[in-house]
Amino acid sequence: MSFKSLNHILDSIENQAAWQAQQEFKRLLKCWPEVVGVAVAAQTRPISISRGVLSVATSGAAWAQTLTFERQRILQKLNAKLSSQLVDIRFSTAQWQNKSVSSRSPYAEEQSVTWQEHPSRVEGMSSAALSGEKPELKEPKAAFQHWESVMRERSHLSPLCPQCQCPTPPGELQRWNVCALCAVHKWQR
Known part of the structure; x- marks a missing residue:
């Protein structure tokens, strides 16, 4: 060899x-x-x-x-x-x-x-999300209820759009003075 x-x-x-x-x-x-x-x-x-x-x-x-x-x-x-x-x-x-x-x-x-700097980005405001806790979400209903509570907490803490009075990410208000939906509606006129 x-x-x-x-x-x-x-x-x-x-x-x-x-x-x-x-x-x-x-x-x-x-x-x-x-x-x-x-x-x-x-x-x-x-x-x-x-x-x-x-x-x-x-x-x-x-x-x-x-x-x-x-x-x-x-x-x-x-x-x-x-x-x-x-x-x-x-x-x-x-x-x-x-x-x-x-x-x-x-x-x-x-x-x-790019996503980190996006005006519509909202930091996770849920106390469970902030503490790192994640409930066991094997059932669709439990997953939906968890998502709903996180969204409710986010919208409760978000400022309101001056035009439509909907909860709005602060970045959108800083950039356009209204929510993204109102801004798009205004641009389409």
Whole structure:
């Protein structure tokens, strides 16, 4: 039995098709937000490449349909950045709930920061939520009652919209001087 050098072994691994495909997919993940833009990247997740076809999960059917119309433009941009050429892109909502890829995505942290600064965001005001207690919510009725009590407490502590008198997150009042619904209604006139 003859031993092969470490360089020879590494070269044979790197030349395997599966290894090259994995490296190509990693390059695609890195350039995805640059190619489609940060807003679209936040609503999409490349899943796999099979036979030159890129599968992309989208957060909703509207995103899948819109991006299907844009796929030729996206293909041209991706092919300019990748060493192997893609032949098509398939957009679907089917694997959006699968978080295995999203935890490694470069734009997940940016999406979280955006939500932290959103004017409609309300901190959990429930005493149970603040203390870290979570009741056992195996039954739908118990889960609904817990949600209802949290929402009631939040709305009780929230300031009122000067226009419609509904409980409103403080961030919305600071930004628009009214709740988001009244602001949208005002913009549509």
